[in-house]
Amino acid sequence: MPAFNKILIANRGEIACRVMRTALELGYRTVAVYSEADADARHVQLADEAVCIGPAQVSQSYLRIDAIIEAARRTGADAIHPGYGFLSENADFARACADAGIAFIGPSVDAIHLMGSKRLSKIAMLEAGVPCIPGYEGAAQDDDTLASEAERIGYPLMIKASAGGGGRGMRLVQASAELLAQIRTARSEAQNAFGSGELILERAVIRPRHVEIQVFGDTHGNIVYLGERDCSVQRRHQKVVEEAPCPVMTPELRRAMGEAAVKAAASVSYVGAGTVEFLLDASGEFFFLEMNTRLQVEHPVTELISGQDLVAWQIRTAAGQPLPLRQEEIRLQGHAIEVRLYAEDAAAGFLPQTGQVLRWEPELLPGVRIDHGLLEGQAVTPFYDPMLAKVIAYGETRDDARRKLVRAVERCVLLGVNGNQRFLANLLEHPQFAAGNATTAFIAEHFENDPSLQPHSASLAELAIAAALLYQASAGARAHQPGLSGWRNAGGAPWRCVLKQGEHRHAVELAVAAGGPQAQLRVSRGDEQLCLRLLASDGRWLTLELDGVRRRQAYHHEGEHLWLYGEQGNLELLDVTHEPAGGQNAxxxxxxxxxxxxxxxxxxxxxxxxxxxxxxxxxxxxxxxxxxxxxxxxxxxxxxxxxxxxxxxxxxxxxxxxxxxx
Known part of the structure; x- marks a missing residue:
């Protein structure tokens, strides 16, 4: 296979940035592709060259095979890395690369085609002797056939989009009365998401663990596995937490699952990075779920415990080089856990959020890795997946990694759009998760009443900080002076303001108890009262003393809007002091x-x-x-x-x- 020198990354966001990092380290030139909505995105800025491939909609940009191949031709890119999502598991895309004489950094067309179909791959796995969940994977897709097969399988059962992933086109059915409506919904969602409404049915495995094996193959016939990842904590069938190794794994079970995964990969002469996913029940029995013919979102946890760069492995195997390690040379050490930072409101049913990223300031701690594609000022649009970043922590023990990750999540400052930091931190601190007992039923059974899933009403402390910042800004503007100047002398009339949080209004009074550049303020809401002192402010961070305790507060102030970042995540407040009651905002x-x-x-x-x-x-x-x-x-x-x-x-x-x- 001929060597290549310039790699086009057919993706966006954090995975495009991640692939570029390794490509640059290996000495390859890089090309970014971008939609009109992503013209100023971080992955565009990191690449040596970039080509616009169409409007914001994915169907007109990131899913356009012809536009991506043309971008490679125009820039002289002789290899394409697909990342994950979009065209990463599209056999037609891999074939188009081959037809254009471009190296596809991924498996063969035949492997992608077979494993891209849950129906066909399950048939192949049954023939290869890989354990599979009982179900229906036939070609007949009419409602009568599916209903008849559902009765044979029994309830509860799972409907799955054959071409699907990420929880789309997937439905749990508890009884036959629900079946036809759920089939129609799953088929429609699958058709819209993947261009295929083909479905399979499977017996529902209740409260399993979702355990996946990382496999790698080369063009010389070598296939290895690099341990497992536990991805059991899920919401709507989408992974929330991924960790390696699995908390309940034994050497014997790891070997059995690893060998089954290698058998699955060998059945299609697999080349490159792949993941064989299994359901593991409480008895230790495991069943083939699917094979993903690409790099996984959660690949960093495997990299951290193995000490290997999986993107580098992908590039080298695509260039025809043998795998760098044999199975007996692979060593796993320590523990790693990853969470996905999403633009979503956990308290509003995880509703995805759009808007402008006003502040993005993750704090990198020892043993913490953050993969992201964010820049301050960029827009989070409705056109793409709401995942913004991945936060990963490594430690000698599972609890070391978990503790580091909680702190790292809490210290990721994100303002302008709501993020799910509070949800993630609470989940990681839950006793069931901390004990390593989480299954796929964890959130439904143990987390439905968590405070992070309820609307947060601004505390008096948060309102006090907001009122003080707004008063400081108005006083400073009047005095034409920056910083903490412009405070009125003690004894003046209290300053009153009304702060709106969503549809709720909070009336707050602020009085200056002692003037000067570090004024002591007394803030009250009804009968509640507290004192604070503002010590320093630079437009990004506020240093204050609240009831005798000094702390730092991230914030962003723009017009009548004020965003605070604290223990409850991103809090947006609107100053409506001068807005008539009721009026146009009612x-x-x-x-x-x-x-x-x-x-x-x-x-x-x-x-x-x-x-x-x-x-x-x-x-x-x-x-x-x-x-x-x-x-x-x-x-x-x-x-x-x-x-x-x-x-x-x-x-x-x-x-x-x-x-x-x-």
Whole structure:
């Protein structure tokens, strides 16, 4: 196989940045591709060259095989790394690379095609003697056949998109009455996400662990496994926490699963990085789930415990070099845990968030790695997956890694868009997780009532800090002086402000107890009261003393908006002191607004129609997920402001309902 010199990364975000880092270390030139929405993205800035491949929508940019091949031709790139997602497991893309004489840094077309189908891969694994979950993987896809097979398998069962991944096109069915509706939903979601509505059915394995084996093959016939990863903690079938090694793994079980994974890879003469996923039940029995023919999101935990760079392995095997280690030479040491930082509101059903990244300031600690593609000022748009970064910690023991990770997550300052830091930190500190007992049922069984999943009402301390910062800004502006100047003398009338958090208003009073450059302030809300002192402020960090305890507070102030980053994550407050009560910002229960930027994919009502509270009216697609929008009241639809296919902005009014008098 001929050597190559310039690698185009057919991806975006943190994985594009991650691949570029290793490519540059190995001396390769790099090419980025980007959509119009990503023109100023970090991966574009890191590359030697970059080519715009189309508009923001993935179907017109990152999924356009012809545009990516043309970008490689124009820049002279002789190899393409697909990252994960997008075209990484697309056999047509791998074939197009080969036809253009470009090295594809991944497995063969045949391996991608076979393993990209849950149905075909399961048939192949059964033939290869790999343990599989009982189910239906036949070619007949009509509702009657699926219903008949479901009765044979028994309930509960799983519906899975044959071409799927990431939880899309996957449904748990508890009883036959649910089956047909769930089949239709899964088929529609699969068709929209993967271009194929083909489904398989499997017996549901209750409370298993999700354990995957990292495999690697080369063109010389060598295949090895590099231990396992436990990815059991999941939400909506999407991984939340990944760790290596698995807390309940034994040497014997690791060998059995590793050898089964190698057998699966060998059945398709596998080359490059791959992951064979298994479900592991409480008895130690394991079943083949699927094989991912690409680098995994969670590959850093394997890198940390093995001391190997898996992207470097990918590049070298694609260039025809043999694997750098034999199976007996692979050593695993220590423990690593990874979490995914998402732009989402955990307290609002994990609703994806859009907006501008006003502050991004992760703190790198010893033993902590952060893979990201973020820049301050960039927009988080509705067009792509809401994952922003991965935070990974390594320690000699599992608890060392877990403790480091909690601190690293809490210290990742993200302002402007909501992140899931509080959810992640609470999860990592949960006794069941800390004990290593988490299964795929962990969140549903042990975490549904966690405070991170409930709306956070700003505390008096947070309101006090916000009021002090807003007062400082207004006083400093009046005095035309920067910093902590402009405070009124003690004894003046209290300064009153109203801060709005979401739909809630908080009235706060602030009085200067002692003036000067480090004024002592007394802040009250009703009968509550506390004292604080502002010591230093630079527009990014505030140093303050609160009830005698000194601390630092990250913040961003812009106009009437103030963002604080603290233990509860990203808190956004709006100064509405001078806004009339009620007025144009009063919420209407009959107004259906877009919860985020996105596209309307279905309109299920009409003007003049009678609707009931909770009735589905619209379906909004954003960040690769469909979001149902429902009526908040009983009433009559008076206006529909959108049509199918329209792009909408966050908080845009979509439907107006005149509530019934009853």
């Amino acid at each position: 919420a209407s229960s009959g107004a259906v607004k877009a919860p985020m930027d996105g596209a309307i994919v279905d309109v299920l009502t009409s003007e003049g129609a009678s609707v009931s509270k909770g009735q589905l009216l619209l379906v909004l697609e954003a960040m690769k997920m469909e979001h149902p929008l429902k009526a908040g009241v009983d009433g009559i639809v008076r206006r529909i402001g959108v049509s199918q296919g329209d792009q909408v902005k966050s908080r845009q009014l979509l439907v107006e309902i005149e509530a019934s008098e009853t």
